[in-house]
Amino acid sequence: MSTREPVTWAVETTLFRGLAVLRLVMLGFAVVVTAVKWDRIDEPGLVVGAWVAMAAWTGFAAWWYDAPQRRTAVPFVVELALAVVLMRLTTVIHEPGHDLSTSATLPSFWVAAVVLGWGIRWGWLGGLASAVVVSLADLAVRPDVTQYALGNVFLLLLGGPLMGWCTRELKQMAEARDRAERIAAAAAERQRLARVVHDGVLQVLALVQRRGAEIGGETAELARLAGEQEVSLRAFVQSDAPDAPDAPDRAVDLAARLSSLGTATVTVSTPPGGVPVPGRVGAELGAVVGACLDNVRVHVGEQAPAWVLLEELPDAWVVTVRDAGAGIPEGRLAEAEAQGRLGVTSSIRGRMNDLGGAAHLTTGPEGTEWELTVPRGGW
Amino acid sequence: MSGVRVMVVDDHPMWREAVERDLTAAGFEVVATAADGREALARFPAARPQLVVLDLQIPAPHGVEVTAEVVRADPSVRVLILSASGEQDDVLAAVKAGATGYLVKSASREELLEACRRVAVGDTVFTPGLAGLVLGEYRRLSGEPPESDREAPRLTERETEVLRLVAKGLTARQIADRLVLSHRTVQNHVQNTLRKLQLHNRVQLVRYAIEQGLDEEPVDG
Numbered sequence: 001m002s003t004r005e006p007v008t009w010a011v012e013t014t015l016f017r018g019l020a021v022l023r024l025v026m027l028g029f030a031v032v033v034t035a036v037k038w039d040r041i042d043e044p045g046l047v048v049g050a051w052v053a054m055a056a057w058t059g060f061a062a063w064w065y066d067a068p069q070r071r072t073a074v075p076f077v078v079e080l081a082l083a084v085v086l087m088r089l090t091t092v093i094h095e096p097g098h099d100l101s102t103s104a105t106l107p108s109f110w111v112a113a114v115v116l117g118w119g120i121r122w123g124w125l126g127g128l129a130s131a132v133v134v135s136l137a138d139l140a141v142r143p144d145v146t147q148y149a150l151g152n153v154f155l156l157l158l159g160g161p162l163m164g165w166c167t168r169e170l171k172q173m174a175e176a177r178d179r180a181e182r183i184a185a186a187a188a189e190r191q192r193l194a195r196v197v198h199d200g201v202l203q204v205l206a207l208v209q210r211r212g213a214e215i216g217g218e219t220a221e222l223a224r225l226a227g228e229q230e231v232s233l234r235a236f237v238q239s240d241a242p243d244a245p246d247a248p249d250r251a252v253d254l255a256a257r258l259s260s261l262g263t264a265t266v267t268v269s270t271p272p273g274g275v276p277v278p279g280r281v282g283a284e285l286g287a288v289v290g291a292c293l294d295n296v297r298v299h300v301g302e303q304a305p306a307w308v309l310l311e312e313l314p315d316a317w318v319v320t321v322r323d324a325g326a327g328i329p330e331g332r333l334a335e336a337e338a339q340g341r342l343g344v345t346s347s348i349r350g351r352m353n354d355l356g357g358a359a360h361l362t363t364g365p366e367g368t369e370w371e372l373t374v375p376r377g378g379w
Numbered sequence: 380m381s382g383v384r385v386m387v388v389d390d391h392p393m394w395r396e397a398v399e400r401d402l403t404a405a406g407f408e409v410v411a412t413a414a415d416g417r418e419a420l421a422r423f424p425a426a427r428p429q430l431v432v433l434d435l436q437i438p439a440p441h442g443v444e445v446t447a448e449v450v451r452a453d454p455s456v457r458v459l460i461l462s463a464s465g466e467q468d469d470v471l472a473a474v475k476a477g478a479t480g481y482l483v484k485s486a487s488r489e490e491l492l493e494a495c496r497r498v499a500v501g502d503t504v505f506t507p508g509l510a511g512l513v514l515g516e517y518r519r520l521s522g523e524p525p526e527s528d529r530e531a532p533r534l535t536e537r538e539t540e541v542l543r544l545v546a547k548g549l550t551a552r553q554i555a556d557r558l559v560l561s562h563r564t565v566q567n568h569v570q571n572t573l574r575k576l577q578l579h580n581r582v583q584l585v586r587y588a589i590e591q592g593l594d595e596e597p598v599d600g
Contacts, residue, residue: 195464199436202463203391206484210397214488230485237464264485269507269546271515272467307507307548312518322547366553 007178008171009068015120015167016071020062023113027051027058030108034093037103043093050086050093050106057082061117071121080118080130083111087137100141102148111138115156119163127160198237205230227264235259235268252282254317258289258310266293268308275312281355281374285319288351288359292321292370295344300325300368316357319372327363348372383499386411386428388419388445389461390437394484398432398461398491405492416440423449428456430499433478435462435469443472450477459498461491471512475580479573480504503569510546513572514539520579532575541568 031051041047057079064070086107093106111134119127135153142149205226212223254277255270262268289308296306300323309320352359357374385407389395399409411426413419415438431449435442446458459480460473470481480498482491494504520531544554555562
């Protein structure tokens with residue numbers, strides 16, 4: 001059978017196993033309670049017969065209730081009837097003149113197990129109904145309603161519904177947990193399938209890009225488009241966790257954020273396994289690297305290659321942005337500053353200072369390199 | 380590059396054929412192809428390739444396991460990873476398992492052929508992305524609590540310097556110029572970074588095997 005047992009069944013089964021132990025304890029108690037007043041018992045044969053019946057049912061119930069599909073109404077009704085009959089016998093077994101007002105019934109607390117069983121199987125209403133039946137049977141034995149009898153009845157009326165209510169709560173919790181586990185498993189499976197699908201799509205895009213570029217002409221344009229999509233999809237695949245929304249205090253994965261800046265011409269290299277940083281550091285560093293890359297496009301060329309390297313050092317996060325352009329001509333920055341144009345360079349430096357970090361610029365004929373450092377101590 | 384025996388492992392038929400065609404045209408001898416890990420491992424002993432061009436995302440066993448297994452069976456074989464998705468964990472695992480080259484599939488035909496040539500003669504082929512991963516992995520290892528009897532592998536200052544430059548997109552030639560080293564020396568530094576990582580990985584596997592009581596068979600480095 002492919003259908004799974006509902007988890008609520010498992011909850012019931014566990015409770016019935018507990019109840020089986022309880023029945024055994026109650027049986028022992030019932031035997032002791034009657035045995036200590038043996039000199040006032042007129043019908044020892046009947047008592048022993050009752051004990052045998054209770055023991056038989058105790059054993060039978062432990063086995064019968066262990067299978068969920070056997071927990072139908074019939075055994076519960078039989079059990080309740082047995083309890084009522086055993087309680088009725090209380091009036092028969094004693095010698096004449098024995099005061100039944102404060103005396104234990106023949107099955108004693110063993111009947112409580114019956115009420116609890118009803119509660120487990122049929123909820124608080126079942127618990128209440130069986131408790132009422134057992135209570136009435138108990139009171140019917142008493143010539144007078146004493147505090148002793150009322151106390152027992154009160155506990156029964158309380159215990160049955162309480163057991164039903166607790167069982168329902170347990171079942172609901174088990175169901176909620178089961179649902180959550182199934183959702184998690186489905187999500188994991190979906191993620192696995194997505195990886196397979198993504199890989200297939202990437203294969204095709206890479207192939208289109210490769211063959212298209214070789215064929216040339218209009219196909220080369222298709223190849224270029226395929227290449228761009230391939231880079232975006234790969235960046236997406238490589239950033240495994242969805243990026244949390246910007247929140248200054250929440251950690252974000254800087255590696256994933258920088259990877260998303262990768263294009264056909266921009267290569268992003270990061271350490272394995274993500275680099276968690278405070279939200280503000282992630283947002284600002286991401287923006288600064290974006291500005292550096294914009295600068296490369298404007299000053300070096302639209303299709304100029306650039307490289308981004310993220311490093312996680314014991315005391316700092318370091319991001320390097322490099323291009324292979326001709327470099328910034330000497331004196332141009334100072335000149336721009338003298339003219340009051342602060343420009344991109346100052347903006348980058350300013351933002352890094354705000355983060356408590358630093359931006360170091362190296363420029364020369366082999367290219368320009370920004371090294372952005374944020375100390376980890378302050379965060 | 381005549382005579383280099385190559386095995387191409389890729390579950391995508393068009394890719395497998397394209398790579399096979401390019402390699403054959405360039406003078407490589409494609410001695411076997413395989414569509415999944417099982418086929419690859421079954422054909423490897425008879426084909427005895429010198430170079431395995433391997434896609435990581437293949438039906439089981441996975442590319443990382445295939446890498447480990449072929450390198451174990453024949454330590455002289457070279458493995459070039461060709462991956463479409465470049466999933467970081469997989470790439471790093473493959474390199475630790477013994478691959479000495481890694482290329483994303485968007486690389487051009489020339490880049491692929493050049494990578495095959497270099498890996499076949501024992502060079503390492505690193506993308507900047509892989510260099511970033513390896514740098515990060517060394518730093519992660521050095522940050523871990525030291526194991527009782529053995530230190531985590533460490534990069535020398537020079538190796539760190541070289542790896543950083545690779546990660547920043549400089550070619551071996553450019554690195555040699557910048558650091559005033561020979562091209563060969565730069566290559567050696569890059570190779571050493573991988574060798575130490577692979578050795579560490581192997582030692583860990585052996586340790587694991589001994590701890591788990593799996594060391595019935597003699598393990599020779």
